[in-house]
Structures are given as structure tokens and as C-alpha cells.
Amino acid sequence: MKFLAAIVFLLLLHTAVAAQDIGVQLYSFRDQFSKDVPGTLKRVSNLGVTKLEGGSTYGLSLSEFKELLDKNKLKVISIGADFNKIENDVYTVIGDAKTYGAKYVMCSWIPHKNEFGIEEASHAVEVFNRAGKLLREKGLTLCYHIHGYEFRPYESGTLMDYLVTHMNPAYANFEMDVFWVKNAGQEPTELLKKYAGRFILMHLKDRKPGTPGNLDGTADVESNVVLGQGDVGIAEIMKIAKKSGVKQFFIEDESSRSFEQVPKSLAYLKSLKK
Numbered sequence: 001m002k003f004l005a006a007i008v009f010l011l012l013l014h015t016a017v018a019a020q021d022i023g024v025q026l027y028s029f030r031d032q033f034s035k036d037v038p039g040t041l042k043r044v045s046n047l048g049v050t051k052l053e054g055g056s057t058y059g060l061s062l063s064e065f066k067e068l069l070d071k072n073k074l075k076v077i078s079i080g081a082d083f084n085k086i087e088n089d090v091y092t093v094i095g096d097a098k099t100y101g102a103k104y105v106m107c108s109w110i111p112h113k114n115e116f117g118i119e120e121a122s123h124a125v126e127v128f129n130r131a132g133k134l135l136r137e138k139g140l141t142l143c144y145h146i147h148g149y150e151f152r153p154y155e156s157g158t159l160m161d162y163l164v165t166h167m168n169p170a171y172a173n174f175e176m177d178v179f180w181v182k183n184a185g186q187e188p189t190e191l192l193k194k195y196a197g198r199f200i201l202m203h204l205k206d207r208k209p210g211t212p213g214n215l216d217g218t219a220d221v222e223s224n225v226v227l228g229q230g231d232v233g234i235a236e237i238m239k240i241a242k243k244s245g246v247k248q249f250f251i252e253d254e255s256s257r258s259f260e261q262v263p264k265s266l267a268y269l270k271s272l273k274k
Helices: 002-019 026-033 037-046 062-071 083-088 090-100 118-137 159-166 178-183 188-194 234-244 258-271
Strands: 022-025 051-054 075-080 104-107 141-145 172-177 199-204 248-251
Touching (some): 022 026, 026 258, 051 248, 062 090, 075 090, 075 248, 083 090, 083 104, 083 118, 118 141, 118 159, 172 178, 172 188, 178 188, 234 258, 248 258
Parallel strands (some): 051 075, 075 104, 141 172
């Protein structure tokens, strides 16, 4: 009976994690891709995940890369797209997303030379609203991946507040990277509550305790640790995120230990109760 109970418990845990839609961000394995694309995709497949966020083809043609994805039963459901391409060549972005069979288009950086300011923020709002409308018409969802520099003070709040309140939720929303939110001195759970429904995607990434924060969107990649071993508060985030409207989660590990750490991070997520 104890054995059967244990099996049922593990199945329930598996179901809970499956409902959370856990994938991986392929940038985690950029170093490995630079040496062996087919072998790295096979290793990713062996992790047991099927949903990916990506965009780069690592020197291959899009059709060649897509063929390898299909061979390994992997699906890119979110593609990264450069801000300038979203602004000036959005139809190519749409074509790439359709080739992958993706649902989401993610932009991870708003260009700025020094400190991110209202000029860059207002320009980004214009670009994201315009491009997001075109993407929406093609069945795609645009999300801006916040990086931490958006939390610089502006008027009675921050530039992040400006972005959220000026980007039309019908056309453009957000991907939260919980590491970068924490690194900017913010609490991911509070931001999820404040702007429920605006964070459609999420990067799950944990930070080594004692890592100094900043508002620059920069950090030592080796400060990325196994989920649950850092100071970001992953367990509580998962409880809030599911209720606040996050549709898809991607583990991202920028450290040199990504293939060692990601399986442990997956195991940690499976250990969390519903």
C-alpha cells in the first residue's frame, strides 16, 4: 500500500509540473551549441522537456535547424527577436515564428547607450504597440522580456510602471525573468500581484545568495544556481505565477554548468506541491 501511495504521489507531482508548462531557454546551452548543434539538441531532448524558447539557429539554416528539432521531438514555442528587427522588419519575424510553429515572440532588450530613460521607454512603447498589433493579427503574442534596468525611478514610480501602463495589453505584454527582477532590488511575487495578467511568459532562474544587485541588467553568469538554492524565492513565485496568468515557464541557466544544473532545477520544480 505504501508503494502504491508513493506512486500516486509521484504521478500527482508530475501532473502538477506538466500543468505549469516547464520548458527551457536554449540560450542556456549557447556554449555547447557553438561546438555541436545536433549533439546539443539531443542532450536537450534527453532532459525530458519538449517546449523551448529560442530563435538562433547556431550557423544552420532555419530549415536545417527545424529538421533537427523535429527529429528530437522538440518544439520552439517562443522565439527571441531583436528590437531593431521588430521595429524595422516585423514581417520577417512573423515568417520565422510561423516556420517554427511558435506562438510567442519575445524581445529581450531595448537599446540604450547609457542609463535606460524615458526617451527609450516611450520609443519602445510605440514600437511594441505597433508591431504587437501586426503579430496579433497573425495569431502571435508579443512579450517584452524585462531585464532590470526598467526599474529606474520615473515620476512617482518607475520606468517599468510606465511601460506596463502604456503598452496595450491587447498587443504587447511581458516575460518576467525572476533573476533580473530580484537583481534590480524588486520582489517578483509583488510585481506579479501588481500587474496580474501582464506577465504571459516567465524565465525561471535563481541567484546565488550575496550576489550584488544593480539597475544595469548585468550580472556574473556564474551567479546562476540550481532553482531553489538561491535567494529569488522560486517556490513562492510558482504559487503566485500560476494564479497571475503566466502561461509558459522556461528554465534559463546562463552559467557554465547549465547541463549539470538544469536537470536538478527540473527535479526541484517537480518536488514542489501544487
